[in-house]
Amino acid sequence: GENVEQHPSTLSVQEGDSAVIKCTYSDSASNYFPWYKQELGKGPQLIIDIRSNVGEKKDQRIAVTLNKTAKHFSLHITETQPEDSAVYFCAAMKDTGNQFYFGTGTSLTVIP
Amino acid sequence: KAGVTQTPRYLIKTRGQQVTLSCSPISGHRSVSWYQQTPGQGLQFLFEYFSETQRNKGNFPGRFSGRQFSNSRSEMNVSTLELGDSALYLCASSLAWQGRGYTFGSGTRLTVV
Numbered sequence: 001g002e003n004v005e006q007h008p009s010t011l012s013v014q015e016g017d018s019a020v021i022k023c024t025y026s027d028s029a030s031n032y033f034p035w036y037k038q039e040l041g042k043g044p045q046l047i048i049d050i051r052s053n054v055g056e057k058k059d060q061r062i063a064v065t066l067n068k069t070a071k072h073f074s075l076h077i078t079e080t081q082p083e084d085s086a087v088y089f090c091a092a093m094k095d096t097g098n099q100f101y102f103g104t105g106t107s108l109t110v111i112p
Numbered sequence: 113k114a115g116v117t118q119t120p121r122y123l124i125k126t127r128g129q130q131v132t133l134s135c136s137p138i139s140g141h142r143s144v145s146w147y148q149q150t151p152g153q154g155l156q157f158l159f160e161y162f163s164e165t166q167r168n169k170g171n172f173p174g175r176f177s178g179r180q181f182s183n184s185r186s187e188m189n190v191s192t193l194e195l196g197d198s199a200l201y202l203c204a205s206s207l208a209w210q211g212r213g214y215t216f217g218s219g220t221r222l223t224v225v
Contacts, residue, residue: 034214043116043202043216044155089155098168099145100214102155 002027004092006103013080014111021106023090024072030092033073034100035064038087047088048075080110114138116205116217124223130191133220137184137205144186145214146178149200158201161186193224 003026013019025033031052036044050057050064050073057064061080066073077084087107091100117136125131137144146158157170161180178188184205190197200221204214 036216041218043204043218045216046214091155098143098160098162099157099170100147100155101157102147104154 002030002092002094002101004090004101004103006090006106008106009104010107010109012109012111015080015082017080019075019077019080019084019108019110021075021088021090021108022072023074023092023103024070025092025101026071027092027094028068028071029094030101031095032093033064033066034091034093035062035075036089036091036102038089038105040086044089077108080108082110082112084108085110116203116215118201118203118217118220120220121218122221122223124225125193127193127195127224129193130189131193131222132187132189133201133203133222135186135188135203135205135217137186137203138215141205141207141215142184143206143208144180144184145204145206146186146188147202147204148172149202149219150198155202158188190222195224198222198224 006023034049037047038044061078063076087105089105090103119134143162145160147155149155159169160167164180175191180186200219202219204216206214
C-alpha cells in the first residue's frame with residue numbers, strides 16, 4: 001500500500017516568517033494530494049489540494065508544490081500568523097482508490 | 113449549510129463493552145468514511161460507505177463494523193472494547209465515491225477504561 005512520510009513533526013516560526021512542511025509518498029499511482037489543518041478539539045479541515053497534473057497551486061498565503069518524479073510534495077505558508085498555529089497533515093490518494101493515506105502530522109507554532 | 117455532525121462528542125466505556133458512534137453527513141453527500149486518530153498511529157482509515165454499500169475497508173479487526181442508512185447517515189460499532197481502542201474517531205463525507213472534497217466532522221473522543 002501507500003506510505004506517506006511527513007517532516008518535520010514540530011515546527012516553530014516567528015510571526016511573519018514562512019513555514020514549509022514536506023511529504024513524500026511511495027505509490028506512483030497516487031495522484032491527489034490534499035493538505036489538512038487540525039485545530040485543537042476539531043476535525044481536520046481541507047486548506048489546499050493538488051492533483052498530479054499540476055506542479056504548483058497557490059491560494060493567498062498558502063501554496064503547495066508537487067514533484068511527481070521525486071514523489072514529494074510540500075506545503076508553504078508565507079507571512080505566518082498566530083492563527084496558523086495548528087497540526088497540519090498531508091495525504092495521498094489514488095484515482096482508483098477511496099481512502100486517504102495520511103502523513104503523521106506537523107505541529108506548527110507561530111510565535112507572536 | 114450544516115457540516116458533518118458526529119455524536120456523541122465524548123464517550124467513556126469499559127473494556128469488553130461495545131459502542132456505537134453516529135455520523136450525519138453534509139446534506140447531499142453520499143459517501144461517508146471513518147478514520148481512527150491516535151497519537152501513536154495518526155489517522156488510519158477504517159471504512160467507507162457509498163449508497164449504503166461498504167466500498168473499502170482498512171486494516172482493522174472484525175470488531176470494528178459500520179453501516180450506512182438510506183439517508184446517508186452512518187454508524188460505526190466497536191464490540192468487545194480494548195484499551196487500545198481509545199481514540200478520536202472521525203467521520204468524513206463527500207459528494208463523490210472517490211472522496212474528493214472530504215469534509216470532516218469534529219469527531220467522537222472514545223476513552224476505554
